[in-house]
Amino acid sequence: MLNIDLINPKTFELANGLPVTLAGDFCPARPYSAIVFLAKCGLYTETAENNGITHALEHILFKGSSKYSNYDITSIINKLGGSVDAFTTSDSLGIEILIPHRRIDEALEVLSQLALRPVFPEGEIELEKKVIIEEMRFYRDDPEDLVMLKLEKACYKGSCYSREILGTPESVSRLNKKTLDAYHRNYFTPSNCSLTIAGSFDSLKTLNSAERHFGPGVWNRAASPAKNDDYLKLVNARGCYSMKRSGKFAQNYYAIGFLTPSSLNDEHIFSMFLPYVFSSLKSSTLLYMLKDEYNAVNSLTTDLVFKYGMWMVTVLASCAPSKTVLVKKIIGNFITGVSRFVSETYFDSIKRCFLLDYIQEIENPRTYCGELSTFNHILGPGSYNRVVKTMLGVKYADFIKYLREQVEPCVYNRVELTAGPSGTAAGKGCATTKLLKKIDRFDGSAAKRLESERTRRGGAPGGTRPKAETAELNCNSTLCALVDPSAGYSTLTLFTSGGVSASLKAGDANVLAELFGKKTAGRSMYENYMLSDCRGIYFDCNSYLDYMKFEAVTPGRWTGDKLSYLSSLFDEFHFSRNMLEKARTTVKNTIKSIQDDVFELSFWGFLTNLFEKTPYEKAVFANEKKLNAVDSADVLNYYDAMLKSPFMVISASSPENCADMIREKFSGLIGRGTRGHDKAMLRRGLRADVFDRELLSRQSQCTIVIGSAAPAFSDPDCAAFSAANYILSDYAGKRLWNIRENHGLCYNIFSEYIPLGLAGAFFCYANTSAEKIEPTCAKITEEILRFAETGPSADELADAKIQLIKRFENSASFTSAASKIMGQYVFYDRTARGFHDYVQNIESLTCESVARAFGKYCAQGSLSRLKILPR
Structure with a gap:
């Protein structure tokens, strides 16, 4: 154990x-x-x-x-x-x-x-x-909400x-x-x-x-009311339900679900491992086959839905219509033979990931309190610890028995939302056979050494905040390190100059992020997945507007072996032509999923219009058609430019000081940096043109986004603008929220400020109906202009200061979060001063400075508007 x-x-x-x-x-x-x-x-x-x-x-x-x-x-x-x-x-x-x-x-x-x-x-x-x-x-x-609502109706029918x-x-x-x-x-x-x-x-x-x-006197004892228990009589039944939404969504959605009793019996507690079996780990066979082998899904999620008396296990996939038949076939075949795909090594990987999730839950009072109250409610006091102990002590043979007896023969409901005709594509049976051979041949003995490590709960000793330090590795690189001896896990985040703003061809950064960390020289994609999971190393790579960001986390501390493995992902990056084609398709599918998401469509629609004719317009979400032009040479050229980044930040948090180890293991990557014109590349003050546009979508509601360009991350006005955004969006501030509360014009309304390298973006977002769109637009514009003219009251600013400081202090109390925040400050400012002086900068704000900063960007004639309307 x-x-x-x-x-x-x-x-x-x-x-x-x-x-x-x-x-x-x-x-x-x-x-x-x-x-x-x-x-x-x-x-x-x-x-x-x-x-x-x-x-x-x-x-x-x-x-x-x-x-x-x-x-x-x-x-x-x-x-x-x-x-x-x-x-x-x-x-x-x-x-x-x-x-x-x-x-x-x-x-x-x-x-x-x-x-x-x-x-x-x-x-x-x-x-x-x-x-x-x-x-x-x-x-x-929301297509996923639609599918899950129908699935719950099917599973709990009657x-x-x-x-x-x-x-x-x-x-x-x-x-x-x-x-x-x-x-x-x-x-x-x-x-x-x-x-x-x-x-x-x-x-x-x-x-x-x-x-x-x-207590009594305030709240008197009363009899517990009756509750409906008809769900206890339910048994799993096979049902297939189809919802046709031709033209409304860009993808098809397919989900399966089955019930399992809510109890502390082992055969039911074991269901908590099912999300890890199906899709939570990179080396999950189902995830690998659907996403990497056949490039059949854009997303695959598994969830255990807690309900009183009967839990529900769900698997949800989004895919191109032509891939639907293949997706349904692979999921069905996987369930009926799931025990074959869980090797003893993979089972150990599941327990490590479960352990990491637990450690991250309990280090945060908010998440821990939520989990604790839920378990107490569903399973009774003391159940949370009992479940954790049981799951970490489960024997491999017992879990395989559970899969064979409870999961493989299970009867499940299916729900399909079709946006277009389903294809007839079928996968090759030999691919599964080859995968099973790889699983059987894989040697996971290296992971056994991790068994002896005692994982601790988070929280610095003596109640002090972990000390944050920065060290210049060379003229192009900085290391930010935080040490917390009682931390239960370690993190590493790498920021490199570039991202979308440095793209050589629109889409190259997104395709690289999709390819990175999969295949390396001498190791296949699936072997890399198994190797990282069995070592307890979980990593991801993403492209942002200003930088490429690589993140990794592991239970316990960083070791030389773990850091060497992460470094090899950079030194031995490799991909095939087939992988490139799949990566392009995956990025296109991501764009389709954005088109199906109410908020994401609004967010990227506003940003691509706001930053038109700037380096940010190379965001792939505005250039889907250009993806086909991204070839192997483009990806490698961009990767070479990224490795020669004019500025790089490595942020790390760990129970032990790992700075020297990182410096040694990443010396090759650190030494490649080329002194460049990064300060010119990240110059501030980018101004965006004002626009008023409409975008037709498949959604039935209307969405309004009103905003403007805003201060860049390192702009002196950044702190003041953050306070202005908080005051506008805060429920207690009676500003934007009054448009919902007093006028009933919309369901959802908030504002957002996103500081970037070249500039920032500010916008107010609201969902409403067609008949209310114009009065909602008018009210939002009126409130923004009023604030730009008069600024905040003294009470509003005082409340904003309290909240901004407390939020920062809360985030900075977690070594993992603090290291990333500090790394971001160093990336944009080339110094950690903004991180260390944050509280002082917020406390020094005045009503006049906030009004001046906000009015500079959001005065009359400066606001852009995007309306997203049903077709």
Whole structure:
């Protein structure tokens, strides 16, 4: 069994029956604690008549309490340096607060008002019902959501879980103050709810705070309400469902799903490994066959959907219509013979990846608190640790037995969303045979050495933040290193000058990113995948507008062997003509997936128009047709230019100092840098032309994007503009959010500021209906121009400073995140001063400096507009 230190949370029951789980032994280096309040209500407490009431209640809870107004609730938490959010699942309504440790008592007081004392204002209820109906339309524009909704209906057919969380327009329209109030009183009882807190705090004091704000007198004991349990009678049934959306989407989508009981029995817990078997690792046979061997899918995801009583295992693939038959065949064949594809070495790789995911979950109070509350809700207190121990101790023979008895003979439902005619392509059977031989021949003995390493929980000793240091490797390269002796894993990130802005031919950077790390001299693609997975090294390479970014992570510390392997990916980069053709196709499929995604289409549509006639216009998403012209020489020329990058940053975090080791193992790459004109290449002040354009899409809703060019990353105005963006987008700031809250013009609205090397981009984004698009455009423009003219109030800026500083400090408390943030600062500024001086720069902002920076870019006549309309 792999060694690991576990957090040991304790569960108490208040006198009124409320279970309170406390995990207070996080290191004080994490500046935040997380609080999750969970009510056991959802689809299994709803009827067809009131379907969607749980989700509606989530919205209405934030409309004010007996003590606080709707804006007060969020504003108070923000002023405390925290944040608050809520969510609805099939069987729970949750409220989540992230708060500094010393403010837990105040946060619990606000949470008590929010959860227990809502006032249900009738005017707000009517407005919010319209917003929820708009939300339903929004999700109908997402093909993956459409497929998964249908799959859940199929798998849970005949039970409460076959209904939708949002409800229907008819059922939501019927809701009113009386029905919401009655539902809240019925299901928000102490024994039907739970409170979970994770962070660094005194457990006794925190328990007393919980008692004070949620105990008897404040919240009296009541009987647990009845719940529907018809889902417990379900058995897996074979069903095939097809949704035709010809012309609406660019790809076909295919999903399968089957049920497994929600329990702590081994044969059911083992299902938690299935996402790793199907698609989470590079050497997953199914992923490799579909994506690399046959180039049949653009994406493949596997998920274990937690529900009370019955979990659902899902596999979802997106592909070109012509590849659909092949995708369905390969997935079906894989499931019926899955045990053949899980070797003992691959099984060890699964456990390593599972371990890494666990370590990353528990180092963050927010993610850990969410997981802990979910497990407590579904499987009972103490189940989280029990599951982790069980999974890390599973024997290979027992897991193979589980696959043969529970997965291979399983009956599953299938859902297919067709955007175009399915092809008849079929794969060659010999490819599977060859792959099985590679699996059998692979020697994973090198991984056994990792067994003896004890993996620790994250958090710097003594509650201090890990020290960040930079070292100049040569005139072209800088190393940023953070050491945290109690960290459970290590990271390495490499930034090289270039990216899209340095493309020699549109698309070469994207194709290179797709090819990198697969085949090397002397090793095939699949052998490389198996080698990295069995060593516990997980890496990725992506092209961005300003740089190429290589990222790697491993459990425990970096060793010479691991770093040598990563270095060999650069020194021995290799690819075949067949791989090049597949890489071009993959990038084209990525473009198709962007066309199917409401936000991605809007984002890239705005950026490509904003940065037209600049180096950023070479983004492949604006040049799909040019991909066919990218040949082997183009990729190699771009790769050679990348290796001779005029500036390179290597960021690393590890439990032990690995700077000298990185310097040695990456000496070849570091020495290739060529002194160039990188400062000219990253000159600031790029100005973009103003435009007003429309883009026709397959979505049924309308999307509006209004914005402008903005300060570059290293521009002195960057901090001021960040504050302006936060104030506009913040819920408690009553700026953009009022367009949704007071006018009901849209479901989703926010602003975004993206600082880049040559310039930045700022935009406001909103989803709405065709009849509301013009008034929504007018309101957004009016609010931006008003802010550009008057700037923020003193209170708005004070709140923004608190939030920006707290967010930065929270990110910087994790060595992995801090090393990447510092690396980005060094890449753009050539110094880490921006990282070290961030807090000081934010604190020095004035209302005048924010107004001046924002007005410089967003004054009258400076705003561009992109409207995305249904065809």
